[in-house]
Amino acid sequence: MTAPQSTNPAAAQQPTRILTGITTSGIPHLGNYVGAIRPAIASIANSTHDAYFFLADLHALIKCHDPDAVHASTKAIAATWLACGLDPERVVFYRQSDIAEIPELSWVLSCNCAKGLMNRAHAYKAAVDANLATPDTDPDFGISMGLFGYPVLMAADILMFNATHVPVGKDQIQHIEMARDIAGTFNFRYCAADKPLFVLPEALVDEDTPLLTGLDGRKMSKSYGNTIPLFGDNPQVDGERALKKAIMRIVTNSQLPEEPKNPDESTIFEIYKAFSTPAEQAAMRARFEQGIGWGEAKEALFDKINAEIAPFRQRYNALMANPKELEQILQQGADKARRESRKRMDKVRKAVGIKPLAKLK
């Protein structure tokens, strides 16, 4: 994922800066690894751009009202990214809630964001539509102000650090457009034309990352309960065994060993592809056509995945057993991020008219 040449003049003057957030709800699964964690870490390793990665724990509160789950997810996600090779010296890696200026900026931005813009957000509209389809239900049933204002907080995350490029999934493109919209309104209202405070960010969508299928043949997703855990969901259970157990639960058809099988209709082969070279895929395809048994195919899949993630699992387990180290890494990241957020927030406050009445010595 390389940053494309910018077509946006405000971003063009700016060195490329990549920023992305990871909502701390849930424990990372194989789909997260293949679709987000692995490509993001590889793209950073292959570039020299500034990079900001953060744990979006304030966003997690929108979906999750279980304090233990939010806390456990924050820990597991931090440990996962670090274990998979995120280098906190190379990337500013921090927790959103450690940067008090972010919710502050979110408020200022929300005062400069039309409510109508938020009415058009897909996630909000989908929730309203679901209510409208339910008899005797208020259109806003179950919708919190946090959900409604979600894109504003996301805009604050991005604009706070003047990110130029934001790697996101397709479902988030609209939020980046909203951040541009909000930045434009703010710049127009409060800044001289040649001195905008905010850069208009661009979404970076990687079309190549595979969407993994889950155990039951639907898209792998926490909400379907069909995920394969990356390092294991339960610290009491050995991660390698949990991985194997999950793989053995992948639903297959009733074809017998030795019957030729269609790899393109198999979840096992689909996941195998995400972990193998084209030559290995061709060899596995041939084994399917020759009638590999499902049990054997699952063993091969397990070996392949495990070979890639076993080295990370050790580091993951070490970090999970030593939360002090994790906390220290996050605090160092927050220190770096705050040096910048404080400066930008000072400018924002001044721009909107919030400043001391006089200088006191």
Ligand code: TRP
């Ligand atoms: N909304 C994003 C998601 O659910 C997470 C997120 C929060 C984010 N703030 C962000 C992503 C800022 C990119 C930039 O995937």
